[in-house]
Amino acid sequence: MKKRSIIPILYIAFLMLPIYWLVAMSFKTTNEILSGFSLFPQTFTLENYITIFTDPTWYWGYINSITYVTLNTVLSVCVALPAAYAFSRYRFLGDKQLFFWLLTNRMAPAAVFALPFFQLYSSIHLFDTYLAVALAHTLFNVPLAVWILEGFMRGIPKELDETAYVDGYSFPRFFVTIFLPNIKAGVGVAAFFCFMFSWVEMLLAKTLTAVEAKPIAAVMTRTASSAGYELGLLAAAGTLTIIPGAIVIWFVRNYIARGFAMGRV
Amino acid sequence: MRTENQKAWFFVLPVLALVAFNALVPMMTVVNYSVQETFGNNQFFWEGLGWFEQILRSDRFQAALGRQFLFTFLILIIEVPLGIIVALSMPRKGFWVPVCLVLMALPMLIPWNVVGSMWNIFTLPQIGLLGYFLNDVLGINYDMTQQPISAWITVVVMDVWHWTSLVVLLCYAGLVSIPDAYYQAAKIDGATPWSVFRYIQLPKMKTVLTIAVLLRFMDSFNIYTEPFVLTGGGPGNSTTLLSIDLVKIALGQFDLGPAAAMSLIYFAITLLVSWLFYTLMTKDDAE
Numbered sequence: 425m426k427k428r429s430i431i432p433i434l435y436i437a438f439l440m441l442p443i444y445w446l447v448a449m450s451f452k453t454t455n456e457i458l459s460g461f462s463l464f465p466q467t468f469t470l471e472n473y474i475t476i477f478t479d480p481t482w483y484w485g486y487i488n489s490i491t492y493v494t495l496n497t498v499l500s501v502c503v504a505l506p507a508a509y510a511f512s513r514y515r516f517l518g519d520k521q522l523f524f525w526l527l528t529n530r531m532a533p534a535a536v537f538a539l540p541f542f543q544l545y546s547s548i549h550l551f552d553t554y555l556a557v558a559l560a561h562t563l564f565n566v567p568l569a570v571w572i573l574e575g576f577m578r579g580i581p582k583e584l585d586e587t588a589y590v591d592g593y594s595f596p597r598f599f600v601t602i603f604l605p606n607i608k609a610g611v612g613v614a615a616f617f618c619f620m621f622s623w624v625e626m627l628l629a630k631t632l633t634a635v636e637a638k639p640i641a642a643v644m645t646r647t648a649s650s651a652g653y654e655l656g657l658l659a660a661a662g663t664l665t666i667i668p669g670a671i672v673i674w675f676v677r678n679y680i681a682r683g684f685a686m687g688r689v
Numbered sequence: 690m691r692t693e694n695q696k697a698w699f700f701v702l703p704v705l706a707l708v709a710f711n712a713l714v715p716m717m718t719v720v721n722y723s724v725q726e727t728f729g730n731n732q733f734f735w736e737g738l739g740w741f742e743q744i745l746r747s748d749r750f751q752a753a754l755g756r757q758f759l760f761t762f763l764i765l766i767i768e769v770p771l772g773i774i775v776a777l778s779m780p781r782k783g784f785w786v787p788v789c790l791v792l793m794a795l796p797m798l799i800p801w802n803v804v805g806s807m808w809n810i811f812t813l814p815q816i817g818l819l820g821y822f823l824n825d826v827l828g829i830n831y832d833m834t835q836q837p838i839s840a841w842i843t844v845v846v847m848d849v850w851h852w853t854s855l856v857v858l859l860c861y862a863g864l865v866s867i868p869d870a871y872y873q874a875a876k877i878d879g880a881t882p883w884s885v886f887r888y889i890q891l892p893k894m895k896t897v898l899t900i901a902v903l904l905r906f907m908d909s910f911n912i913y914t915e916p917f918v919l920t921g922g923g924p925g926n927s928t929t930l931l932s933i934d935l936v937k938i939a940l941g942q943f944d945l946g947p948a949a950a951m952s953l954i955y956f957a958i959t960l961l962v963s964w965l966f967y968t969l970m971t972k973d974d975a976e
Binding site: 559 | 691692693694695696697698700701703704705707708710711712714715716718719774775778779780787789790791792793794795796797798799800801802803806807808810811815816817818819821825850853854857907910911913914918931932933935936939940945948952955956959960963
């Protein structure tokens, strides 16, 4: 152990403390929470989790969230792939301006879009559907996916394309069977970031849904206000939202850092 | 080299259609509202630039903007140096690297409203770990719902907790790309740790640092959910940042005209400052 490893250890401890507290609270009974301070759950209970897994309004919140996040990730990566290929391989009229304009959408405050999105998606009868949230989230995920994928694609030499054409490959066949396997890591990283930003974004997701596609966050806020602030239940619901992210991040752990570093600014 | 080919536009079309649908239509709606007055019943009257003038002159907007700049300033001067320090002291290879990366990235993958709830539970006096520790062990009078100072510190610490890892990950990515030969050469020349940092590590981190500062600026300037869930903008208006105020006006009071004008001013400021950062940080490359 070197002396300087104390810094990452302290930093990680700081990150883990609030998470530990959330998890600890989720195993406590409401009585214990209100009766006073205890570092560890004294009467360990799974009651909060049982409530969530047996009440449809709770578990549908998770299913809804995961559905629109998955839909958004697939959609964003699929449209971003050809665009990123074009940006990495060709110069065309207005390419730089277009690239910059795409990125400006990443800068727009979500609060600005809340009301117009509500009206837009209501007027095309998509309000309160998975598709509405998935489409709305493409606003900031597609630019990000294009940016990351373009970085990875630039790392693939152009000779690969040319050799394939000489060998008689058509473009679609080349793209799917030769090019895609070469940028697997990039697709993984782009998908990861799309998943992440769609999973954590709540303002637009809440604005665009009412009953059918309501995300877990909306269920949580409703519970927080109506059920007299059941902290244990809220903590359990929060703990469960950490799990999908933790699983996804484990798969891309060797690429996360690289993903952002490869993009051009 | 990239070749000139106008047909590449066809590849970009799906992205263009999707983003244009999501960005242009709502943006035009906002522009439309920002120059009109409505008394309900779908009747609109031309208002010109009146709303813009009213917003820019209102004390409420100026106060929110001031708080927003203070918040973003604090975030940048804490998170960027802290992120660099943590990245520098992380191991470069071995078993602990993925463990560190996964644990550090974890806060970024928690839904934003859960982050707010989590910090609420963490800081409650008597019940929360931090609230209990500060009040009952150290005897500091700390209550986020009553004292503006406590609320501010909590909101800033929460953001440091949430997003410093992004700076760490980016800087770390820049650091691992430095070949060992650089360090060996520095060692032979008898370079001090500071000069290694100043002349080898910092220049190599420059691109990723630009991205980090830009992303942190944009996201902290647009922050809404976490402080809203944590403090609701209070106590009083002390933590009402721009987005919180905007949502209050747009969805709370349904004052569409002023809200739309404020949206446009807000977006323009974000764009302008991002552009300034970008130009300043990449100036040396152009020369």
